[in-house]
Amino acid sequence: MPEQLIRHGHLEADPWQRVDPAADAASSTLPDGPILLPASFWLAHRDTLRQRVGTIGVSLAPTFRVEDLVPDLRLLPLIAVEFPKFTDGRGYSTARLLRERYNYSGELRAVGDIGRDQLFFLRRAGFDAFLIPESRDANDALLGLADYPGAYQAAVGQRLPHFRRRFG
């Protein structure tokens, strides 16, 4: 089975094409249609890429400092955060910062080594889309979203911590 996209709680076709041009490549050779580029490429070519706003999303490596992208957030309909290994949890902080501090409202997608056992947490960190790798079962992964009946902490989608809701 190829990679499968879970978006807003169900499986969807993925219109985005991942493109990984060399850093020094010209932006004029990029394919048409919605494309996902490394954030470093976006930052290097942002002035020419701005002409295609709406069809460009960026992908963040775990070490990418999200602060560097803040001026461009309203230009980016999709931000993908990479999880080369599911045990590398930096992307959770990246997601919360994007949503809670920088008010990013586009699609926030977790990409990489993720599956059923991460989805509940990823969603609370602010991800609304998950690209499930070939090696995992996306239907099974969907079940992970319902692993817990609630949460103690405030997070994305739950502005108040449990203790502030406990007293009604």
Place this chain on the structure above:
Amino acid sequence: MYHYDDFDRKMIAARVKVFRNQTERFLAGKLGEDEFRPLRLKNGLYIQRHGPMLRIAIPYGQLSSQQMRTLASITRDFDRGVGHFTTRQNLQLNWVKLPEAPDILERLASVDMHAIQTSGNCIRNITTDPFAGVAADEIADPRPWAEILRQWSTFHPEFEYLPRKFKVAFNGAREDRAVLHAYDLAFQLVTNEAGELGFTVYAGGGLGRTPLLAQKIRDFLPWPHLLTYSEAVVRVYNRYGRRDNVWKARIKILVKALGGAEFARQVEEEWAHLKDGPQTLTAEEVARVSAYFAPPPYERLENEDLSAVKVDNPAFARWLSRNVKPHRVAGYAVVVLTLKQAGCAPGDATTEQMEAAAQFADRFSFGEIRTMHEQNLVLADVPQRELFSLWQEARRAGLANATHGLLTDMIVCPGGDFCSLANAKSIPIAKAIQERFDELDYLFDIGDLALNISGCMNSCGHHHLGNIGILGVDKHGEEWYQITLGGTQGNATRYGEVIGRSFAAAEVPEVVERLIATYLALRHEGETFNETLARLGLEPFRATAYAKDPVNAAAADQELIDA
């Protein structure tokens, strides 16, 4: 103690279900070993030498008698009739079977217990002073704060996959009984000049192969900000802690690399965004949680005069002098039940001992028990008039060795007999030392002495904090033991210094005896081991430890000093 409500129960019930599903997927081959490992670790399940080991959380060391009975039943039904109380106030079972682990979690959940985040690279069980709520030197009870932070750290949406494990401790008394400086993040309760309650915050401490003392990162954090500030600390760590090298991944390495002041500045910068946000604590919530830790319904009692009983019964008098601590309420006492019987692994309790402790708690101490990081149990609220009965029964149960704080009250990790991380065995070394120091008069003459043994650099036996520390090391596939001197816990926490080349297992008891003989020969009246060491330095101890003839060497040193 804290009582779960429906929501708390639903959360741990969900965890049992999640873990059962993960275990089933693993056993069915749908989840690879590499994928399963971090998930099972988050439920305290290690794969050890003999099979899985399960570490059960005892949040800040607090247990009800009912919970202790359930733990006892688990050791009987799923293990070999013994449990090991750890230096992190938890309980470890060494003989569980993986397919039964979900059933154990289910039984734990029936008494509001779990193994959540007792291992893995996440926020671990929170620890505190075992005398919380009853100590005379207490500024404020640390347990409500530990419970509030426990809830915040449970299934945290951002901090499930930190660079490395993350341990938090609270201390509420003037004397630090929670080893704050050895923790990743530590809170000392304090009041400011206006009389408001808050915390002095420390970060970046830890033992292991790079032992570092935590640095102060904030003088005073007002209590409403406990969660938002903690979130800032852990976020800075999650983002910038090293992930390229497992030995450099603890927060202590980040704090050391940045310097305490720069780390604190980064935390403040992050916190500025979170401060006063929705996770700011409310007085209502703090009152709700604190109510569970209100003092039990003490009787109005007078302090007992036990001098007559003591004269008749010197063994009881000894136990009183070592294992019974003053209580803040008249007529009550705090009792340490020692898990350090000769011939047993330190910290181990049999099913029967656990049941006995539960019964003592019901009869003598309002149904509650605490665990200590020194691997003993505590009954915190015992009427003094019951002390003699309790002592007699505890003696029958093998829980009344009158050795608390003495040399044989060792802190010892399970070591190479069980743990797959260990370089060397620690339990046989402990037993050999126990045998050599089995003379109570001699132990009492030596007085307060902390001897700690770890089977490897991970330092679960807190060897750095021992006045005498023993560390198992691997030399070409053989087990050797390195000795450190001068470590201590408490307000003047410091780590011990290595005295020199390591020793073979068979040499260790003799070396410990020489070190002690040197201390006894050289001490001034009333001086502790560390005080003598501080006055004279390592040299006389080193000389006798490596000497061919210890007695002469000590005498020679004495002559040198006298000269």
